[in-house]
Amino acid sequence: MGTGERTQLALVQANSRLGDTAANLEAVLETIGEEVSAGSQLIVFPELTLSGYFLKDLTQDCALRLDGPELERLRRAAGSASVLLGLVLESPDFEFHNAAVLISGGEVQLVHRKVYLPTYGLFDEHRYVASGDRFQVVEVPLGGGQSWRLGVLICEDLWHPSAAYLLSRQRADLILCPSASPGRGVAEAEAELGSAATYGAMLRTYAELFTVFVAYCNRVGFEDGFHFWGGSRVLGPDGKLLAGPLDDGPGVLRCALDRRELRRARIAAPLLRDEREGLVRRQLERPPRG
Amino acid sequence: MADLAIKPELVAGILRQFVREEVLKVGARGVVVAVSGGIDSALSARLGVDALGPEAVTAVAMPYRESEPASLADAQLLARQLGLELQVLEITEQIDAYFRRFPEADRARRGNKMARERMSVLYDISSTRSALVLGTSNKSEILLGYSTLWGDAAYALNPLGDLYKTQVFQLARHLGLPQPILDKPPSADLFPGQSDEAELGFSYAQADQVLFHLVDERRSPEEVGELGFDEGLVERVWRRVRASQFKRRPPLLAKLSSRSVEQDFRYPRDWGY
Numbered sequence: 001m002g003t004g005e006r007t008q009l010a011l012v013q014a015n016s017r018l019g020d021t022a023a024n025l026e027a028v029l030e031t032i033g034e035e036v037s038a039g040s041q042l043i044v045f046p047e048l049t050l051s052g053y054f055l056k057d058l059t060q061d062c063a064l065r066l067d068g069p070e071l072e073r074l075r076r077a078a079g080s081a082s083v084l085l086g087l088v089l090e091s092p093d094f095e096f097h098n099a100a101v102l103i104s105g106g107e108v109q110l111v112h113r114k115v116y117l118p119t120y121g122l123f124d125e126h127r128y129v130a131s132g133d134r135f136q137v138v139e140v141p142l143g144g145g146q147s148w149r150l151g152v153l154i155c156e157d158l159w160h161p162s163a164a165y166l167l168s169r170q171r172a173d174l175i176l177c178p179s180a181s182p183g184r185g186v187a188e189a190e191a192e193l194g195s196a197a198t199y200g201a202m203l204r205t206y207a208e209l210f211t212v213f214v215a216y217c218n219r220v221g222f223e224d225g226f227h228f229w230g231g232s233r234v235l236g237p238d239g240k241l242l243a244g245p246l247d248d249g250p251g252v253l254r255c256a257l258d259r260r261e262l263r264r265a266r267i268a269a270p271l272l273r274d275e276r277e278g279l280v281r282r283q284l285e286r287p288p289r290g
Numbered sequence: 291m292a293d294l295a296i297k298p299e300l301v302a303g304i305l306r307q308f309v310r311e312e313v314l315k316v317g318a319r320g321v322v323v324a325v326s327g328g329i330d331s332a333l334s335a336r337l338g339v340d341a342l343g344p345e346a347v348t349a350v351a352m353p354y355r356e357s358e359p360a361s362l363a364d365a366q367l368l369a370r371q372l373g374l375e376l377q378v379l380e381i382t383e384q385i386d387a388y389f390r391r392f393p394e395a396d397r398a399r400r401g402n403k404m405a406r407e408r409m410s411v412l413y414d415i416s417s418t419r420s421a422l423v424l425g426t427s428n429k430s431e432i433l434l435g436y437s438t439l440w441g442d443a444a445y446a447l448n449p450l451g452d453l454y455k456t457q458v459f460q461l462a463r464h465l466g467l468p469q470p471i472l473d474k475p476p477s478a479d480l481f482p483g484q485s486d487e488a489e490l491g492f493s494y495a496q497a498d499q500v501l502f503h504l505v506d507e508r509r510s511p512e513e514v515g516e517l518g519f520d521e522g523l524v525e526r527v528w529r530r531v532r533a534s535q536f537k538r539r540p541p542l543l544a545k546l547s548s549r550s551v552e553q554d555f556r557y558p559r560d561w562g563y
Contacts, residue, residue: 017563018558018560018561018563019558019560019561019562052560054558054560055558056556056557056558057555057556057557058557058558058561183304186296186297186300186301186304187293187295187296187297188293188295188296188297189293189295190297192300193300221311222307222308222311222312222315223558223560224558224559224560225308225312225447227304227307227308248303248304248307
């Protein structure tokens with residue numbers, strides 16, 4: 001009893017070949033095949049898996065279209081599994097986005113276009129891609145006849161708590177976080193890499209405060225001297241670590257998610273029920289005075 | 291005081307992976323590194339060996355007749371510890387032949403010529419071995435401009451470029467590099483008795499603190515002074531950083547066309563691999 005409440009999640013913590021969409025597509029198709037055989041029902045890849053991250057002027061060369069042959073192959077390969085995949089997406093009017101596409105039931109169910117494009121420090125995203133305009137939850141069946149409400153935050157989206165909040169208000173069950181986070185901060189005083197510590201704190205906070213499953217899937221490898229630190233992990237709706245974190249090498253993190261955890265967590269801490277959404281709306285519209 | 295202490299095992303792991311991945315990515319078979327007997331080149335060579343194995347690392351010592359004999363002895367000590375065969379290629383002949391035409395040349399000019407001669411030898415060997423030149427400049431030297439342009443500052447990849455000198459010492463101690471190399475004062479060894487810290491006019495321990503606040507923490511020189519650092523020291527350090535900016539950037543081109551290399555033809559270095 002209860003197996004219908006569970007789904008098998010696989011986070012594919014992989015390297016990509018920078019700018020080589022064809023090679024990356026073949027690797028992704030092979031992995032999808034392996035994960036489908038292994039019984040994974042939701043397969044998540046890192047941010048910009050099909051292109052690599054620090055693309056600069058390669059951005060346009062690596063862009064794919066939703067109606068292109070690559071998406072067609074991915075939809076067929078997914079079969080009855082669901083797949084979340086990061087890529088540069090080109091719109092019919094020639095805008096480019098850092099996007100993640102959720103394929104389920106052989107169709108694209110959600111396209112999340114990264115809203116927060118870091119353009120400071122070592123990042124330069126907004127020079128090359130356009131910003132998305134929404135955070136959206138979709139409901140997809142993930143085996144056993146149960147539907148799951150999924151939302152996506154790509155890397156820098158996580159640094160804006162309003163993004164996770166908006167997914168929470170749409171009653172997300174699971175927030176998927178594909179990422180290409182370069183590692184920095186090697187101070188002895190820290191327990192781990194500085195960027196890993198920050199992500200760890202954010203992911204845990206969102207999982208616990210929004211009583212939601214959170215799955216973080218980061219890149220590994222090097223691009224132009226930048227080190228992607230991996231650390232993929234799954235957190236339960238009580239904020240506890242369910243699987244991972246992986247180290248900074250390639251690997252697949254598999255984890256069974258049980259929807260009954262959501263129920264238990266939300267009974268123990270009914271934070272979603274108690275949230276004063278109307279108050280938030282009113283105060284954003286009209287900040288209180290005095 | 292800023293805490294410049296690093297987690298050495300974390301840093302060593304990242305740098306080993308960096309060297310390994312960047313070398314294999316471009317299809318090279320290994321690295322070639324100039325081993326002077328000093329701590330920077332010893333650490334670079336060690337990371338190369340840890341990343342690729344001793345058979346993939348070509349270590350070259352290039353002494354000049356005035357180089358400290360202890361430097362070559364220390365390079366040999368390191369090579370033995372790492373299981374490397376040290377190639378010793380003395381550069382005295384070509385340096386002396388050149389300067390016979392310019393007997394008036396001062397020691398700075400001679401030192402720069404030696405550094406560039408060593409670079410030239412390294413790149414020659416690198417092409418015969420299908421190996422990348424592994425750099426040995428640390429973040430302190432790079433920021434202070436304490437290097438020879440197209441000399442020791444020329445390389446394909448550099449595992450030490452984001453470590454201050456004091457952090458290089460920390461990592462080198464953690465990895466157990468030979469004690470004589472850890473103990474001696476830093477020197478470019480371009481003329482007898484040379485000392486980095488005497489030439490710079492401040493110690494690396496002082497400069498690293500100031501650089502960390504100015505660069506990593508983005509404080510203004512005034513703010514660093516307010517932290518209790520000597521204002522003259524802060525000013526000297528910051529002036530060196532500004533004055534050596536040209537050493538850290540590619541050469542200038544005059545923009546004429548609609549798309550120019552370095553200005554708006556922007557591809558990652560990894561493009562093509």
